[in-house]
Amino acid sequence: MSEKVLTLRGVVKEFEGQTILDGIDLEVEKGEVVVIIGPSGCGKSTLLRCINALEPIQGGEILLQGSPVKAGDKNLPVLRQKIGMVFQSYDLFPHMTIMDNITLAPRKVHKRDKAEVEREAAELLSRVGLADKAKSFPRQLSGGQKQRVAIVRMLIMHPEILLFDEVTAALDPEMVREVLDVMLELAKQGRTMIIVTHEMAFARAVAHRMIFIDEGRIVEEGKPDEFFESPKTERARNFLNMFRFQPASRS
Amino acid sequence: MDVSVLTEYLPLYKEAALLTVKLGLLGILFATVLGLVCAAVLYFKIPVLKAIVKIYIELSRNTPLLIQLFFIYYGLPKIGIRTSPEVCGVAGLAFLGGSYMAEAFRSGLEAIPLIQEESALSLGMTRFQTIRYIILPQAVSVSVPALVANVIFLLKETSVFSAVSLMDLMFTAKDLIGLYYDTTEALFLLVVFYLIILLPVGILGTILEKRARYAGFGA
Ligand SMILES: Nc1ncnc2c1ncn2[C@@H]1O[C@H](COP(=O)(O)OP(=O)(O)OP(=O)(O)O)[C@@H](O)[C@H]1O
Ligand SMILES: [Mg+2]
Numbered sequence: 001m002s003e004k005v006l007t008l009r010g011v012v013k014e015f016e017g018q019t020i021l022d023g024i025d026l027e028v029e030k031g032e033v034v035v036i037i038g039p040s041g042c043g044k045s046t047l048l049r050c051i052n053a054l055e056p057i058q059g060g061e062i063l064l065q066g067s068p069v070k071a072g073d074k075n076l077p078v079l080r081q082k083i084g085m086v087f088q089s090y091d092l093f094p095h096m097t098i099m100d101n102i103t104l105a106p107r108k109v110h111k112r113d114k115a116e117v118e119r120e121a122a123e124l125l126s127r128v129g130l131a132d133k134a135k136s137f138p139r140q141l142s143g144g145q146k147q148r149v150a151i152v153r154m155l156i157m158h159p160e161i162l163l164f165d166e167v168t169a170a171l172d173p174e175m176v177r178e179v180l181d182v183m184l185e186l187a188k189q190g191r192t193m194i195i196v197t198h199e200m201a202f203a204r205a206v207a208h209r210m211i212f213i214d215e216g217r218i219v220e221e222g223k224p225d226e227f228f229e230s231p232k233t234e235r236a237r238n239f240l241n242m243f244r245f246q247p248a249s250r251s
Numbered sequence: 252m253d254v255s256v257l258t259e260y261l262p263l264y265k266e267a268a269l270l271t272v273k274l275g276l277l278g279i280l281f282a283t284v285l286g287l288v289c290a291a292v293l294y295f296k297i298p299v300l301k302a303i304v305k306i307y308i309e310l311s312r313n314t315p316l317l318i319q320l321f322f323i324y325y326g327l328p329k330i331g332i333r334t335s336p337e338v339c340g341v342a343g344l345a346f347l348g349g350s351y352m353a354e355a356f357r358s359g360l361e362a363i364p365l366i367q368e369e370s371a372l373s374l375g376m377t378r379f380q381t382i383r384y385i386i387l388p389q390a391v392s393v394s395v396p397a398l399v400a401n402v403i404f405l406l407k408e409t410s411v412f413s414a415v416s417l418m419d420l421m422f423t424a425k426d427l428i429g430l431y432y433d434t435t436e437a438l439f440l441l442v443v444f445y446l447i448i449l450l451p452v453g454i455l456g457t458i459l460e461k462r463a464r465y466a467g468f469g470a
Binding site: 094104 | 366367369370372373374375376377384385389392
């Protein structure tokens with residue numbers, strides 16, 4: 001039997017009386033890569049933010065390996081250590097070197113030894129091709145490099161599940177690839193991941209399961225090949241069509 | 252200008268300058284602490300205290316230091332709180348400076364994007380760790396120019412200390428002019444001593460600002 005890492009049951013999120021997530025049910029197994037797509041404003045970011053309780057939910061429950069993740073709970077920091085998240089905007093700490101950005105949390109949160117953490121950080125950095133950037137500051141890095149550091153900063157906490165929220169959306173096109181490659185590598189290593197992205201080719205390549213959200217609900221889910229070849233719902237079809245370039249027909 | 256008068260006055264000015272610096276720095280120190288506390292109350296939106304802090308800031312910013320000093324020196328004894336001129340000067344400066352420092356810290360705190368806090372929290376840091384390692388260092392470096400400006404402003408404000416009979420630089424100059432009519436020499440030394448106090452602060456401030464900018468953001 002496969003192990004469930006994350007379980008969402010009937011998750012409801014409201015902002016100012018407006019329902020943004022309208023009963024989301026989702027189970028993610030260990031080693032599974034789930035890719036979430038959907039139109040802008042459908043609640044993808046909100047869903048990821050709810051999973052690590054950056055947003056409180058108004059209904060349903062979220063379980064990480066059986067433990068409820070709830071905003072305001074005492075053991076929330078402990079649970080969040082097991083949930084890695086990378087955001088769309090480069091969110092490195094600008095006042096610290098790359099090395100300090102990466103080692104701060106393991107040192108302060110896990111109380112790990114500085115030298116030992118720095119060794120692991122150096123190794124992770126070299127794996128994403130940034131071995132020479134340890135002493136640099138975030139401002140000296142390109143967007144793609146910053147996102148790779150953000151991924152390393154998350155990995156060094158050894159999270160059980162990785163959340164990616166459109167991490168390439170703010171990047172120049174030539175930098176998208178280097179970040180996607182890192183994510184593909186993580187998927188190959190068997191990490192449990194939830195990825196929100198607009199990169200359809202990447203989604204198809206990396207996903208074990210596709211989830212299409214519209215207006216705060218899961219409208220369709222399935223294996224990537226089926227989903228992209230023959231989406232069952234009209235809404236998913238329409239959405240996918242926006243990513244296909246068809247010459248405008250002239251009369 | 253008579254050099255012999257200058258040398259004669261010099262020791263008096265030195266003493267006065269020491270008093271000005273001593274009371275000035277003490278006042279600024281308390282103002283900074285008060286400012287930090289007020290900024291924290293506003294940042295964490297602590298009920299009741301928040302309202303009190305807001306009233307205090309309005310009061311402090313919209314009344315002249317001279318009036319504040321008079322209130323402390325002549326007003327408070329009427330309700331049984333008697334203070335020495337020194338304590339009065341320090342308290343007045345802290346009361347005035349607290350609101351300016353609070354504003355400087357608050358604007359620093361508000362300049363830090365929410366995503367910084369959220370990234371730290373999602374790494375499993377506690378709220379305290381997030382503030383200690385992520386928010387405060389960045390907020391302070393944003394606040395540095397305003398803090399430096401406040402320090403200079405408050406040091407200049409010490410010139411009204413003479414109103415509560417503190418023998419500071421201003422008092423000494425006025426006193427000497429009244430006694431001997433050596434107006435030129437007395438005023439010259441007054442300017443020189445204020446420059447001696449303020450110039451290093453200004454230079455140090457510029458260096459700090461540059462450092463802070465490098466530690467923080469930008470180029
Ligand atoms: N803090 C907030 N307060 C009020 N409404 C919010 C807040 N955050 C998000 N929303 C609303 O919730 C809805 C979903 O937002 P969300 O950011 O989750 O969408 P998304 O699917 O990630 O979109 P995108 O593809 O553009 O990133 C939007 O209508 C948005 O306006
Ligand atoms: Mg989004």
